[in-house]
Amino acid sequence: MKQLLLILVTVLSLVVPSKAENISGSVSGIVIDNETDQVLEYVSVAIFNSEEKALVTGTISDQDGIFHISGLKQGNYYLEVSFIGYDKKVLEEIQIVSTRSAIDLGKIILPRSIEQLNEVEIVAEEMSVEYKIDRKVINVSQQLTAASGNAIDILENLPSITVDIDGNVALRGSTGFMVLIDGRPTVLEASEALQQIPANTIENIEIITNPSAKYNPDGTSGIINIITKKNKLQGLSGTANLNFGNYNRYGGGFLLNYTKKKWSLFIAADRNYSEDPEYNYSERITQSNDTTYFNRSHGDELDKRDFWVVRGGLGYTITDNDFLNFEFNVGRYSRSSSSVLDYEEGIEPIGSLTEYTSDEYGSRAGNFYSFNGSFQHNFNGAGNNIVAQVQYRSRDGKEFSTNQLLDMNDEITSGQINTEDGPGAEWQLNLDYTNKITENSKLEAGYQSRISKSADATELYWYNPNNGDYEKQPEFSNDTDYSRDIHSIYGIYAGEQGKFGYQLGLRGEYTYRVIKTASIPDDFTIDRFDYFPTLHLSYKLPVEQQIMTSYSRRIERARGWYLEPFITWSDAFNVRQGNPGLSPEYIDAMEVAYLKGLGDHSLSFEGYYRITNNKVENIRSVYQENVMLSRPENVGQDYALGGEMVLNLNFFKWWKIDLSGNFYQYKLKGSLGEQVFERESFNWNSRLSNTFRFLEGNRIQLNSRYNSATVTAQGTRGDYWTADIAVSQEFWKKRMTGILQVRDLFGKVIRERTSSGIDFYSYDENFNRAPRFSVTVNYRFNNYKDKSNRGDDGGGDGEF
Numbered sequence: 195m196k197q198l199l200l201i202l203v204t205v206l207s208l209v210v211p212s213k214a215e216n217i218s219g220s221v222s223g224i225v226i227d228n229e230t231d232q233v234l235e236y237v238s239v240a241i242f243n244s245e246e247k248a249l250v251t252g253t254i255s256d257q258d259g260i261f262h263i264s265g266l267k268q269g270n271y272y273l274e275v276s277f278i279g280y281d282k283k284v285l286e287e288i289q290i291v292s293t294r295s296a297i298d299l300g301k302i303i304l305p306r307s308i309e310q311l312n313e314v315e316i317v318a319e320e321m322s323v324e325y326k327i328d329r330k331v332i333n334v335s336q337q338l339t340a341a342s343g344n345a346i347d348i349l350e351n352l353p354s355i356t357v358d359i360d361g362n363v364a365l366r367g368s369t370g371f372m373v374l375i376d377g378r379p380t381v382l383e384a385s386e387a388l389q390q391i392p393a394n395t396i397e398n399i400e401i402i403t404n405p406s407a408k409y410n411p412d413g414t415s416g417i418i419n420i421i422t423k424k425n426k427l428q429g430l431s432g433t434a435n436l437n438f439g440n441y442n443r444y445g446g447g448f449l450l451n452y453t454k455k456k457w458s459l460f461i462a463a464d465r466n467y468s469e470d471p472e473y474n475y476s477e478r479i480t481q482s483n484d485t486t487y488f489n490r491s492h493g494d495e496l497d498k499r500d501f502w503v504v505r506g507g508l509g510y511t512i513t514d515n516d517f518l519n520f521e522f523n524v525g526r527y528s529r530s531s532s533s534v535l536d537y538e539e540g541i542e543p544i545g546s547l548t549e550y551t552s553d554e555y556g557s558r559a560g561n562f563y564s565f566n567g568s569f570q571h572n573f574n575g576a577g578n579n580i581v582a583q584v585q586y587r588s589r590d591g592k593e594f595s596t597n598q599l600l601d602m603n604d605e606i607t608s609g610q611i612n613t614e615d616g617p618g619a620e621w622q623l624n625l626d627y628t629n630k631i632t633e634n635s636k637l638e639a640g641y642q643s644r645i646s647k648s649a650d651a652t653e654l655y656w657y658n659p660n661n662g663d664y665e666k667q668p669e670f671s672n673d674t675d676y677s678r679d680i681h682s683i684y685g686i687y688a689g690e691q692g693k694f695g696y697q698l699g700l701r702g703e704y705t706y707r708v709i710k711t712a713s714i715p716d717d718f719t720i721d722r723f724d725y726f727p728t729l730h731l732s733y734k735l736p737v738e739q740q741i742m743t744s745y746s747r748r749i750e751r752a753r754g755w756y757l758e759p760f761i762t763w764s765d766a767f768n769v770r771q772g773n774p775g776l777s778p779e780y781i782d783a784m785e786v787a788y789l790k791g792l793g794d795h796s797l798s799f800e801g802y803y804r805i806t807n808n809k810v811e812n813i814r815s816v817y818q819e820n821v822m823l824s825r826p827e828n829v830g831q832d833y834a835l836g837g838e839m840v841l842n843l844n845f846f847k848w849w850k851i852d853l854s855g856n857f858y859q860y861k862l863k864g865s866l867g868e869q870v871f872e873r874e875s876f877n878w879n880s881r882l883s884n885t886f887r888f889l890e891g892n893r894i895q896l897n898s899r900y901n902s903a904t905v906t907a908q909g910t911r912g913d914y915w916t917a918d919i920a921v922s923q924e925f926w927k928k929r930m931t932g933i934l935q936v937r938d939l940f941g942k943v944i945r946e947r948t949s950s951g952i953d954f955y956s957y958d959e960n961f962n963r964a965p966r967f968s969v970t971v972n973y974r975f976n977n978y979k980d981k982s983n984r985g986d987d988g989g990g991d992g993e994f
Contacts, residue, residue, distance in 0.1 A: 218264065219268065220296050221299065222296075222298050223302050224261075225261070226302065226303050234255060235255055235259060237304065238277065239275050240276075241288070243271060244270040244287075254739075258577070262633070267290065269289075270287070272288060273288055331400050331401075332398060332400075344466075346363060347393060347937075366834060366858065372412045373388060375420045378585055392445060392447065394437070395447060395464050396420055399421065400421065402417040404416065404728070404745070404785050405746060410642075412750065415783075415804070416748075430450070433972060433974050434448040435972045437971070439968030440966060443469065444466075445464070445466030445467060447466075456511040457509070458507075460507050463503070465501070470496070470497040470498075470499075471495070472495045473961055474960050477956070478767075478820070478954070479955045481953040489820050491536065491537045493534055494533065496531070498530045500529075501527050505524075507521035508520045508521075515572040516571050518569055519567070519568045521566045523563065523564045525561070526559070526560070527560060533554045534551060534554075535552045550600060551604075552598070553599075554595070556594070557595070558591065560589055562587070565587075566584070578630050580626070582625050583622075585623075589618055590618075591614075591615070591618075594613055599766060608659075609656070609766075610656050610664075610763060612652070612762070612763060615650070619646065620644060621643075621644070637688075638686040640683070641683050645679050646677070646679075647678075649676070650672075650674045652671060652672050654671055654762075670763060672758070672760050674709065676709055678705070680705050682701060684700065686728075694732070694733055695734075696729075696731050696732075699729070701725070701726040702724070703723070703724045705723075709757055709774055725747075726747045727747055728746045728747075729746075730744040731744070741786070741788050745784050750806075750810070751778050752773075756773065760772075769824070770825065771825045776810065776827075795841070797842075798840045799837060800839075801836070802838070805832075810828055811829045811906065813829070814956070815953075815954070816952075832861065832862040836857050838857075839855050840852070850885040852881070853882055854880070856879045856880075857877070857879075858876075858877055859877075860875050860876075861873070861874045862905065866951070875903070879899070880899065882897070883897045892922065894919075894921050895919070897918045898915070899916060900915045908950060910947070912947065918937045919935070920936070921933070921934045929973060932972075935969075937965065937968075938964035943964070944960070
């Protein structure tokens with residue numbers, strides 16, 4: 195009887211109008227940064243009853259800066275819009291009535307905060323890391339301790355980033371990730387590209403660990419997108435910078451921008467040079483024919499990097515709905531390493547001992563180019579467009595290395611020279627379509643084609659002590675041609691139902707690859723179709739809270755030399771060989787994230803689980819007496835289960851704390867030959883940043899970070915801790931900023947690595963000379979805005 199009565203009351207409530215109660219009103223709008231004119235995500239929006247001053251409900255703006263609050267009864271309301279680092283915005287006199295129940299507030303311009311402290315103007319800083327629905331955005335302006343460094347120096351301040359003894363960057367424990375520059379691929383290898391990009395040319399860095407189907411699926415752990423600086427102010431504006439430091443480090447650059455009506459133009463150039471003195475120690479034990487050999491070395495090494503780039507762009511607004519854009523990058527990179535190492539070599543138990551010196555030099559240099567053109571047409575209202583893009587990128591790379599062994603009388607006993615010449619080029623075509631079907635749903639679809647070709651010519655020369663010449667070794671000299679075509683289509687559907695948001699995506703890719711080498715008659719061919727689903731879900735909890743979860747399937751394709759089937763000598767003690775039968779890694783990645791605003795503070799947590807199939811590891815084995823062979827192999831599967839937490843605290847106007855940590859359980863299992871293995875470790879990293887503002891225009895930042903030890907397929911990598919400090923001061927009415935940095939404040943960060951397998955054991959130790967001092971000076975002209983006037987939004991119709 196009770197159930198029947200309940201049904202009857204429900205039906206009557208649906209069919210019988212009840213004046214005010216049957217009105218379901220809504221309020222919507224889009225939140226904009228008043229300086230950058232960019233949309234703001236995760237802005238807290240709360241609506242209050244005007245009479246009772248009581249909170250009714252609230253929400254958070256989405257990735258497009260849009261918010262929507264529904265289910266409002268007839269009445270008078272006011273809206274509060276707040277975000278960390280911005281002034282609170284209050285919109286009064288919002289009235290829900292029967293004739294006006296759906297209210298669109300249009301653009302809400304949110305000004306950044308200004309505080310007065312002892313007559314000193316304090317401008318609230320941007321968040322060091324901002325969280326969006328599918329990415330983290332690192333504000334480079336907040337990373338003072340990396341101002342004169344490169345992209346890696348910035349990324350090292352994130353808990354999910356680690357750098358090993360060889361300078362290889364890992365994202366959540368994986369070196370497989372894709373680097374984009376302004377959303378486009380680069381011709382350089384991932385770690386190499388990050389080492390070359392000066393920090394002072396970077397606006398933001400985006401970490402996209404679970405990208406949507408719109409992005410290329412390459413990379414085990416996701417995408418690192420470098421957003422370079424481009425001013426957007428009317429008229430002529432620009433910046434210039436210089437930096438210098440100990441150990442012969444110097445650099446500089448400029449950016450000029452001109453915008454007028456329908457035209458925008460920018461041109462920029464940068465050049466940076468650095469030297470990194472290091473100390474290396476290694477020991478190696480190998481067994482062959484029941485004999486145990488040992489080899490120990492130690493000495494100094496000097497790494498040099500030289501990089502310059504010129505970039506520019508031209509934009510033209512054809513109509514209010516049609517936009518044309520062209521950009522280019524032209525540059526050159528160069529890296530060299532020289533060392534003089536003292537060696538001891540013998541047989542265990544200690545028999546005859548041979549001492550000698552190894553004089554080594556290696557360099558890698560080349561030019562790179564990229565050209566990009568795009569056209570965008572908007573139609574049928576905001577959020578509907580089609581974008582066509584074509585990009586061409588190429589590079590030429592030359593490598594040269596020499597290694598000479600000298601006896602105690604400085605006479606050459608053996609030596610070798612390696613050369614490698616490897617040009618490559620790629621065309622990329624994109625066509626992307628976006629259709630905003632309803633206010634809360636959107637459809638995206640697109641096509642992409644990547645057509646690439648490259649060549650590689652390697653030569654080896656050995657020293658002939660009889661005539662003192664270096665003679666070519668044909669059996670170790672090879673020519674290889676690569677061609678690879680990848681054609682992709684994707685579709686994404688996204689929508690919202692109340693507080694629940696979702697995004698479904700699917701990408702299909704067809705790959706055709708051919709490798710030809712003169713020394714082997716057969717070609718190595720791949721003819722394969724892959725699919726990559728993605729899923730993103732979000733739920734808006736009470737005010738200033740949100741929870742998100744996502745899934746993506748990704749692929750890590752083998753890099754060029756991983757596929758070369760022949761032996762290449764790296765130096766007198768190491769050779770490498772590729773594996774053309776190598777299968778790509780396939781990755782299943784799942785994440786869940788929780789965001790919480792705590793007034794002036796914020797807390798975020800991300801949990802993740804990643805499975806890598808066909809795991810690729812560089813496997814070392816004994817090639818011959820005291821010579822090691824490195825060859826990539828599919829060894830099995832690895833698993834990473836962990837979490838990442840970021841806590842932003844603002845206890846005082848002059849003191850800000852950013853505390854972050856990443857922890858994960860890592861397991862690697864598989865087989866090497868007939869040997870089955872399973873290795874496991876608990877890894878964790880932490881970062882602590884303190885920023886102080888004691889005086890006007892002054893900032894002091896102290897950063898520290900710790901990386902724990904971890905396991906590999908054949909060994910371990912050791913832990914380390916380091917600290918940096920920086921002081922920043924503004925001059926000349928804030929047109930000039932000077933930054934003094936000290937990196938590795940307490941000196942000598944030691945990085946260790948061990949490796950062992952059948953018939954060998956090795957240990958390597960490395961540390962840079964430290965501390966490292968540097969000074970950076972930035973000058974800005976015609977782009978300074980008076981912060982005290984920022985509250986005057988100057989918004990037109992439909993702007994608040």
